[in-house]
Amino acid sequence: MKYYIISGEASGDLHGANLIRSILHRDHDADIRFWGGDKMGVFQSPKVVQVRHIRDLAFMGFVEVISHLSTVLGNISFCKRDILEFKPDVVVFIDYPGFNLKIAKYTHAHGIKNVYYISPQIWAWKKGRIRPMRRDLDALCYILPTERKFYAANAMPQAVYVGHPLLDEVARYNAEAQTAATKSLVEGDSRPVVALLPGSRKQELSRLLPTMMRLAAKHSEYHFVVAGMSLVGEEFYRRYVSETADNVTIVYDRTYDILSQAYAAIVCSGTATLETALFRVPEVVCYQCNKISAAIAKRLIASRISYISLVNLIADSPVVTELIQEQYNLERLEDELKKITIDADSRQVMQNGYQGVIDILGGEGASQRTADKIIEIANR
Secondary structure, eight states: EEEEEEEOHHHHHHHHHHHHHHHHHHOOOEEEEEEEEEHHHTBBBBTEEEEEGGGGGGSSSHHHHHHHHHHHHHHHHHHHHHHHHHOOOOEESSHHHHHHHHHHHHHHTTOOOOEESSSSOOTTTTTGGGHHHHHHEEEEEEEOTTHHHHHTTTTTEEEEEEOOOOOHHHHHHHEEEEEEEEOOOSOOSSSEEEEEESSSSSHHHHHHHHHHHHHHOOTSSSEEEEEEEETHHHHHHHTSSTOOOEEEEEEEEOOOOOOOOOOEEEEEHHHHHHHHHTTTOOOOOOOOOOOHHHHHHHHHTTTTTOOOSHHHHTTTTTSEEEEEGOOOSSHHHHHHHHHHTTOOHHHHHHHHHHHHHHHHHHHHHHHHHHHHHHHHHOOO
């Protein structure tokens, strides 16, 4: 069978890699073209071909997307042509809704089967998207149990809960870590590690890293380890992270190694908040974006959701503190860091909350269940 997979962000690259692995396990003759990053790129072969890299795709926020509109439109046009030339049995969309839903409309109109993996958060905003999704998708594989009620209430019969793929990924990492000695991130330094996960997009990094570095400068009792991404490039990180700081280290493409050795973490809102919870690391969640984008988003979603982090959304309670927009400042960040490093009771309460989140998510196997559904749709 022929599969065309589109992922446009770092988290989607991770889930896409696991999905490709599961498809190849089930369909040994699979012919795949994909948009993704380095993790999906590991599977490149004559029959698994990378079309576009996520470094050229990840624009977030209303203002940011508009400023790169010509690039976005060019990618959409190219994607449509490439799909028609490839003639896949099924197109698989991984999150990235602003782009993917446009392509889904096009492929549906051309009689191509569509499967969406990791639902857009339409329960939080842009609920109107459910109509074209109902029309254009042959299956919607969602990963949050809290979404079940929404899709049942909105007549989306093709929606199926598959579980959260991060459970598989963290379990795989932990199993491999038991048989391989993980090298210390900061050899010869006994200070507790505070993980800094400032996001994967340059817009996020430029807004969050400066305050994180000011915090690190005030707390020499910790060693701060920045979870860097090689696709962003060292030159960009060095705009904000001094090479002379003796308690700050950038470690590239080893987020799970960092979390496995961390005592606490400061995390950009997104998939990383749940990854941190699965490693049971107490965290502070933070986020800042363009003021205009923030004002628009607040107007659209404030009445529908109370939280932005996956941990709190799944728990439907404030398991972790969220510092958003103007709340994300050095004073607040320092106060919250003290709570998750010095206050043993606060640490324990948060870790108990993590266990509740894990219990809600259920068991492993999301990637394989999704692959099975994709193959089923492709064979119809």
